[in-house]
Amino acid sequence: MARMFRVLGFFTLSIGLMAFAGNLIEMALLFFMQTAFFMLFGYLKFTEKTYIMLFWGYMIVAFTGFSYWTVFQMGLPL
Numbered sequence: 001m002a003r004m005f006r007v008l009g010f011f012t013l014s015i016g017l018m019a020f021a022g023n024l025i026e027m028a029l030l031f032f033m034q035t036a037f038f039m040l041f042g043y044l045k046f047t048e049k050t051y052i053m054l055f056w057g058y059m060i061v062a063f064t065g066f067s068y069w070t071v072f073q074m075g076l077p078l
Contacts, residue, residue, distance in 0.1 A: 001051040002042050009038035 016031030041054060 001048045002045065005038045005042035005051065005054075009035045009042060012038060 012031045013035040016028045016035060019025075019031060020028035041051070046054070
């Protein structure tokens with residue numbers, strides 16, 4: 001399970017580098033921060049249950065933030 005967090009770190013690093021190349025600095029910094037957390041969690045040797053709880057917590061925060069941004073910051077087309 002720890003390897004999956006390292007894989008997530010690799011993919012977030014890839015997305016961050018592409019965002020940086022596309023001059024999307026805020027998005028790139030967000031993904032670089034996620035990369036750091038995923039790589040850190042990947043090397044901490046937690047139990048499988050802890051990794052699953054960390055992943056579900058991440059998903060709840062990510063989807064809540066995405067939903068908030070799309071509804072309240074971008075606005076709904078009416």
